[in-house]
Amino acid sequence: MNRSDRAPDGVFDQGELVDSLVQAAFVTMAVLTEVAGDNEVSLTQLRVFGILRDRRVGVTALANYLGLEKSTMTGLVGRAEKRGLLQRAPNPADGRAVDVFLTAAGAELVERVHGHIARTLAPMTDALGPAEQRRLDTLLRRVLDSGPS
Amino acid sequence: MNRSDRAPDGVFDQGELVDSLVQAAFVTMAVLTEVAGDNEVSLTQLRVFGILRDRRVGVTALANYLGLEKSTMTGLVGRAEKRGLLQRAPNPADGRAVDVFLTAAGAELVERVHGHIARTLAPMTDALGPAEQRRLDTLLRRVLDSGPS
DNA sequence: TATTGTTATACTCTATAACTATA
DNA sequence: TATAGTTATAGAGTATAACAATA
Numbered sequence: 001m002n003r004s005d006r007a008p009d010g011v012f013d014q015g016e017l018v019d020s021l022v023q024a025a026f027v028t029m030a031v032l033t034e035v036a037g038d039n040e041v042s043l044t045q046l047r048v049f050g051i052l053r054d055r056r057v058g059v060t061a062l063a064n065y066l067g068l069e070k071s072t073m074t075g076l077v078g079r080a081e082k083r084g085l086l087q088r089a090p091n092p093a094d095g096r097a098v099d100v101f102l103t104a105a106g107a108e109l110v111e112r113v114h115g116h117i118a119r120t121l122a123p124m125t126d127a128l129g130p131a132e133q134r135r136l137d138t139l140l141r142r143v144l145d146s147g148p149s
Numbered sequence: 150m151n152r153s154d155r156a157p158d159g160v161f162d163q164g165e166l167v168d169s170l171v172q173a174a175f176v177t178m179a180v181l182t183e184v185a186g187d188n189e190v191s192l193t194q195l196r197v198f199g200i201l202r203d204r205r206v207g208v209t210a211l212a213n214y215l216g217l218e219k220s221t222m223t224g225l226v227g228r229a230e231k232r233g234l235l236q237r238a239p240n241p242a243d244g245r246a247v248d249v250f251l252t253a254a255g256a257e258l259v260e261r262v263h264g265h266i267a268r269t270l271a272p273m274t275d276a277l278g279p280a281e282q283r284r285l286d287t288l289l290r291r292v293l294d295s296g297p298s
Numbered sequence: 299t300a301t302t303g304t305t306a307t308a309c310t311c312t313a314t315a316a317c318t319a320t321a
Numbered sequence: 322t323a324t325a326g327t328t329a330t331a332g333a334g335t336a337t338a339a340c341a342a343t344a
Contacts, residue, residue, distance in 0.1 A: 017285060028170050044310095074328085097326080139281060245342065247303065
């Protein structure tokens with residue numbers, strides 16, 4: 001993709017670095033969304049599964065992590081539960097709370113999608129040599145460190 | 150945001166550069182989505198408006214640009230037209246085709262959101278000095294050039 | 299026959315508001 | 322009173338399938 005080919009995304013063509021960041025974001029998100037779709041889950045669901053990879057979390061906490069309403073999370077969790085990818089159980093310490101956690105099928109899906117994403121993005125990053133990859137990584141982290149929260 | 154704070158997005162924590170790219174994509178998309186939301190439009194609509202910034206385009210072409218179905222575009226265009234942000238007119242050269250284009254209000258909105266996005270992302274990129282910004286820009290473009298068309 | 303666009307339908311994601319149960 | 326979660330409702334975004342009009 002050459003700069004001139006990026007064409008119709010005119011809205012975001014607003015400068016130097018900012019433009020590149022936005023273009024990279026669109027390309028990356030497109031890959032993530034496509035891989036998620038290939039595995040029959042939405043990007044939001046994938047993020048939920050990722051959070052649950054190594055812990056049990058309540059509905060409100062899940063919603064807060066992703067910046068969504070609790071009612072939205074209730075729906076997301078319900079649909080995933082119906083598909084057998086995660087489960088709900090009452091929290092023993094708090095009668096109001098519900099713990100959400102992955103099933104074996106859900107955990108398997110996370111790892112599978114995981115690998116799929118890595119393999120899909122790798123060709124892009126491999127355009128750079130090892131030293132350049134490290135440099136890009138470092139620069140991106142510095143930008144991220146100055147970002148929101 | 151320190152590396153250790155990126156926490157719950159565990160799914161995507163799969164390596165060095167790829168992880169940074171994904172995190173940067175999420176942060177950038179969150180900014181774009183928020184700015185769009187502040188202006189009462191979705192990210193998809195914003196992309197449509199951006200394409201129309203300097204041309205008239207048919208429904209099918211718009212859908213292709215964004216990788217969506219024509220029927221989806223019919224809905225997007227219809228809702229934006231109802232709000233007076235863009236308009237439809239029959240294409241004089243092809244009786245089947247419809248030209249979509251921005252209204253004055255739509256054009257004004259694009260420019261306003263445009264500036265808003267630039268001002269919101271600038272603080273992040275300003276964490277780097279001028280030379281580093283150029284270096285990051287160059288590296289990102291090289292990665293993008295090797296990505297999906 | 300192929301293409302352009304719309305309509306009908308259905309599902310997911312999202313939010314707001316009202317509600318129950320527990321703290 | 323405040324918090325955790327659900328339900329009801331509504332709207333946007335998305336896709337598939339069927340369709341009309343034009344090429």
